Amino acid sequence: MPRARSQQISLQDTPYYHCISRCVRRAFLCGEDPVSGKSFDHRRGWVEERLLFLASVFAIDICAYAVMSNHLHVVLHINAEKAAKWSTLEVLKRWHKLHKGTLFTQQYARGEPLPEFAMALVESSVEIFKTRLMDISWLMRELNEPIARQANFEDKCTGRFWEGRFKSQALLDEAALAACMAYVDLNPLRAKISQTPEDSEFTSVKKRVVAAKHQKQPKSLYPFVGNPRENMPDGLPFKLTDYLELVDMTGRIIREDKRGSIDASLLPILQRLNTSSENWLCIATEFGTRTGSVVGNEHSIAHYCESNRRQRKPYIGKASNCLPNKLLQSLFLSS
Template identity: 30%
Template sequence: MPRNARFTLPHRPTVYHVISRTALSGLPLGDIEKNRLLEIIKYFSSIYFVDVLGFCIMGNHWHLAVKIYPRDYATRQEVQERFVKRYGEDVHFGDQEIEKFSKKWTDLSEFVREIKQTFSRYYNKRHNRRGFFWGERFKSMIVQEGSTLVNMLAYIDLNPIRAGIVKKPEDYRWSSLGYHVQTGNKDGFLSIDFGLKEWNEFDPQEIVRKYRQFVYETGAVDAGKGKTIDQKIVEKARKKGYKISRVERFRYRCRYFTDSGVIGGKDFVQEVFDQVKHLLGSKDKRKFTPVGGVEGVYSMKRLGES
């Protein structure tokens, strides 16, 4: 039976909600696998002409809200810069490459295919297996910007709440709200253009605060599909104006005090790292991660990502 054609709008920037499920039983995506899948999504979003608006990686599926830009946005200079990042400076780059990659890197199906194939190879190697990892082809739908988009983003971020995994959506670090709150949107990975002009906000922190408020108020409503955010938690957040306190930000960094490998001042971490990097098989210099909420303290490991 032939597949239905995928709905795309190739001639203008378009937002899509992508959903992909595994072919394996149970919950094959553990913490390590979720971390790796997120790294892969981040990498390819820096190669393709896309903005990532939201995501959530669950135990057996993942959601992605992404805005794809058409070929008109792929200038020769930008394509070349991304080509060098992907393949290095020694690989030939000419008119044929411009034509090929300006088309490829503005294509939703190619974007998702590379993410899924790269992760499948990683998973099979890690678990010493062969065969398919992903199920049927990914689902995608075109999403109108504005209120439809922000409701869809809230739906994505509320997945861990409906599943009963966490009590507050930002406690789940493999989701967009968790990434905003726990990492401060590290590397500018996520776009904060939710399309709600009526918010009339330009301060990124205030935009995220209003989005968090929207997610909480939406998540408190019983829609008959899974669990909701506890009303007491919502009331407590309301009293704080949905602002994340310094204490709360610090709490999200507490893993650094148990899993950082080396923690302390930047010079101290560098000194110790130089002495133990042979044990880690590392020959490169490393940029150490500042621990949010504690001035002047750094971690050897990048726990925001790993």
């Protein structure tokens, strides 16, 4: 039986989560319907635009995303520290970009004086709104519902467009985070709809590559800030150049349709994560089929299961065919 989202999210264990939403119709979310021949590729732009807009509203950062023909991948970071710094007015301005709020919150946002009882109601509403702006379920709801309405209007029909529940995976450590991000960024190559990462439309990796050419990072995405250190700024714990090189080299091997090998001496990120080049290929190409709802090293998973009162079970499947047991323990246990 599926667990409630509130029981799957544990900020004390990790702020990083991988979410997947799938379309339930024969007609694709995007791309070309093989039956009718009609193209829905423009809908990928709807999804990307809405997702990046929500990142500017929520206290949830976008680490990676890929909009595919009938599903969406997104790696999220819940930024509790950012939300804690928001004033009452900041919370209301953000929430009002999505919803009208209440009469009193609208008056407060306009700077109108309010009686004491009304201020109490405003403060109560702000606490609710702030909690929602840190909630992955609310972000996915605000993403999926408008897209479904647009698609229904375009298709001149009613009914469900997305599956009832989106899939969520907790990423407990840096190795799990890097593997999942690379897996998401390389989805178009695995699906053979693009030839290189930088040509993959509607993906975070293309947006990062375009910005990197101008020695910048996209403002709409969670930035890379380098390897962990003291007084580390807010951002992903990797070097941008290391990550892009890793994705590019992995993508070349996927594109050439062979297992190949990666020279780990050229990739500091693999050395720091203590992951061999051969095992990385299996992780990056088969992350989605070999992981469960929780991904991380053995210690992280044990701590997560203990703090969330969950029974620890190995999700091994066919992973043993290509991974040694040590790495299997470090990256492919779920509960």
